[in-house]
Amino acid sequence: MIKMDWNNQTISIAAQKQPLSSVLQRLERQEGITVSVVDFEEKEVTLNLENQPLDAALSQLLGPDKRYLLDVGERELAVKGLTTSKEGKKGTPAAGLQPKYAVSDTSLVRAKLQPERNAKMKVEDIRLTESDGERGTKKPAGQLAIRPDLEVVKTEKQRIAPVQEEKKYTRLRFRMDGDVIKVEKAMVLPGELTVPPMELADYVYTVEMNGKIIELGSFQDPLEMHSHYPEPDKEHELLVAPTGYFVISLPGQLVSPDRLKSLTLEFFRVEGSVAIPTLNISQFERLRNNLRSVSRNILEREDFPIEDLTRE
Structure with missing residues (x-):
């Protein structure tokens, strides 16, 4: 609850x-x-x-x-x-x-929320750098130290470790009106995308690149609402909202506008009963007969803003 x-x-x-x-x-x-x-x-x-x-x-x-x-x-x-x-x-x-x-x-x-005695909110800016994400710090590439008392017989080029690439991923926010799905915006967020094991829900989406599925996921019906009672043993009322919102996340290599526009995104409604332990790309073919295509190529059709939240 x-x-x-x-x-x-x-x-x-x-x-x-x-x-x-x-x-x-x-x-x-x-x-x-x-x-x-x-x-x-x-x-x-x-x-x-x-x-x-x-x-x-x-x-x-x-x-x-x-x-x-x-x-x-x-x-x-x-x-x-x-x-x-x-x-x-x-x-x-x-x-x-x-x-x-x-x-x-x-x-x-x-x-960044920190506990305080009065349980009030404390807000601090979070600035992520090209290093390890520590607030307000940047770690330059390290240089090799050379001892002055050593006789150099043969010189070689020193290899300096490159600055670690900042981890980030893309989150897409969608609006659903009935069976009409529209993308509202894309957000580039700091951090590494971690996808836990997924269970099959009401909708399935696939992300294709060059005719190959590279991402797949499932989410519950955003229009479905439950009216809960204080007592968990009692029944609850199922409602249907006219408008709902949901998000999906994509890995960091797809954060540029050109790459997002090149993807083929398709949404399916799950119909009937399907028994699979977890949802993954290898299991997708088993679902074909239980999926009804709702919308396809949304990213290609629509213009939407991309907000980069990794910049200072």
Whole structure:
């Protein structure tokens, strides 16, 4: 059970031995809160929180030292500690402004949440460099030291280790109206994409390059909504929303606009019952008879913004 109280800025989460990725997917699907974890690691989660501040709840869910990007769509999120002007000090908004920010669908709050005694949110800029991602640091390529007391008989070119390439991946955000699927934007995010084992859900997507499937995934129906009751033993009501949102992630070599446009992206609706343990490319042929194509070549047809969140 996940329930966000936007009026009081608190959240309730109940999870019993569930994968962290599954909890984050439910958080996005039910409440429209997208949490992009830097250097994601899958783990089993058991949690029972009631009416906790969002930052405190995420700190317990992910771990106090985990960095992440937070997208709440068009909702308003009260964040203390942000500077509202270049001259203003941290936690002191400029005159006439309130420390409350409308987080638009095209902007993300870059936040590193740290636990405090009063459970308030503390926000720091996260700047990722070309080295190991430590905030505000850059590690130049190392040079070989030469002792002056050694007699050099034969000289050779010194090989200097190249700067480690920054890890990043692409996340695509889609909107679904009935069977109509449109891409809204692409986001380039820092970190290495980690894909946990996937279970077959309501929809399957394939990503093809040069006629070959290079990525495949599955997600639950974003239009399907559940009305939960406080008692878990009681029944719940199934609702269908007119509009829903979902995201898929692609590896780092596909972050450029030209490469994204060259991909063939296809969505399928799963029909009937299919029994497979986990979803992967080798299992895709077994699903052919149970898939109905919904949309194809979305990336090629539409123009969409690409927001690079790895730049300072």
